[in-house]
Structures are given as structure tokens and as C-alpha cells.
Amino acid sequence: MQFDTPPKDKAALEEGAVFTPRFDASGLITAVVTDAGDDALLMVAHMNAQALELTLETGIAHYWSRSRASLWKKGESSGNLQHVVELRTDCDQDVILLKVDVAGHDATCHTGRRSCFYRRITMENGTPRLADDGSERRFDSMKVYGGE
């Protein structure tokens, strides 16, 4: 699959029907992942062209792991595969939205929680602090990833 070069014409980019994802200087595009059921934000990751292509072709979310510098089929170790219900892009086509159904434990964060966004930022005497929202751990991350 070959992705076309983004048009210079702003109207074509923003209102057109041609999908021209805008990868950054590192060849990556931001991917925002929400639950197709209730739109809860689950994670934010990155895709290279190959990951985007595999996602489009298989309906299973693939990313590029920047820390491991490798293609990443999300859920391959934990069983928490992400089945794509809908894909969207934004006005200037530099973000992909994936609405997914999560298999396995229905958990997306590597800590075992449903979502990576389990901490609120709160202000205490003018200083921002983090407060855990008490999300349960749906799997034991030591057991799943301990050997890696």
C-alpha cells in the first residue's frame, strides 16, 4: 500500500476524500486509541507507514514502538488485541483515531489497567500532583511481561 503525498492545497487536505497521512520527520504519525463502546481514551501511540498499512489491512491495531524501535502488534504478549471498529483522521491528517474493541482482559495499559490515563492532575497549594483514580488491574503485568 502506497500513501499519497499530502497536497499543498489546504482545502484538498482538509475537505478531500484522499487519505494522505502526514508522517513526521521520523516517519511516524500519532495514534489516539479510544474504546468503541464508550469513547474512553485508552492510550496514545505512534504508527509508521507499515503499522498503518497492517492496521488497515488486518483490522487489528499495529503500532511502532519507539522504545523498542520495532513493529508492535498490540496485545501479542498479553492477549489484549485491539480490534478496529472505526478509523478516523483529523483536519490536517496528522493524527489517526482508532476506535477499538479490546480482546483478552479488556486492558490496554501495560500496568494492567484498562486505560493508560489512570492518574488525574490536581493542584495542591499551587503545585500539580498526581492522584490515582483507583482503576483496577485487570491482569498481572509481572506474569505477562515478567520474562521479557
Added chain:
Amino acid sequence: MQFDTPPKDKAALEEGAVFTPRFDASGLITAVVTDAGDDALLMVAHMNAQALELTLETGIAHYWSRSRASLWKKGESSGNLQHVVELRTDCDQDVILLKVDVAGHDATCHTGRRSCFYRRITMENGTPRLADDGSERRFDSMKVYGGE
């Protein structure tokens, strides 16, 4: 406001109560913006330390505009200010989630639509295409931004 340096200890970063946002090499952090009412994804933008600080201190969302290379008080031209209802960060603290109430026309996209994610990516004979979801335009972007 001074943000602490992210800890090298993964457990402290992921489970701790100290907010240590991880800005990238350009000094920016990704900001995902959802509607506090129904969790719909509205936009994805970036913040530098100053924008994050102003957001925390004022409760009104501020970003860093990469295209204009300037601080950006979202909605200053259109009236569609974003009132922050809740802020969160993710496991490795390199993304900020803003749950907001949008003032004015309750529109976030510069095209006048409620959300920037108004196009679905669909496959047609093996080729990805974009399909507009028919979102109404809540303001006339030519009138609001025409003079800029």
C-alpha cells in the same frame, strides 16, 4: 511553576504522585482534548511548559502552535474557549489529557465543526479513502478567521 525532571525509576514515573511531564526534544508534550460531557475526541495539539503552566493556573486550555511558533490560547479568536474540567496524564507521563467544556459555538475545529475528527477512513478496493461524516459547521470559519 517549575516541573521536576522525570525520574529514571520506572515505578516512580508510572505509579508515583509527582507530576513530571516528559517534554520531547522540541520541548513539547502531546495534548489530547476530549469533551467532558461525552468523552468525544475533539482535537490533538501540543503544549510547551508555559502553555501547560497557564492551563494549570487559569483552567483555560493553552497550547503551543507549531505552525505559528507561538503560544496559543485556544478560542481567543473564535470565542470557543476550552474550560478544563479535568486533566490527566498517562503511565509514562508523555501525554496530557484535557477533558473540557467548550464555550462559544461549542466547536473546536478551525473548519467550524465540533471535532477535528470528522472524516472516517474507509477501504475501497484495497485503497483507503476518507468519508465526511456530515458534521455540521457551527460557525463560519471565513468570518472568524478570514482577516488573519
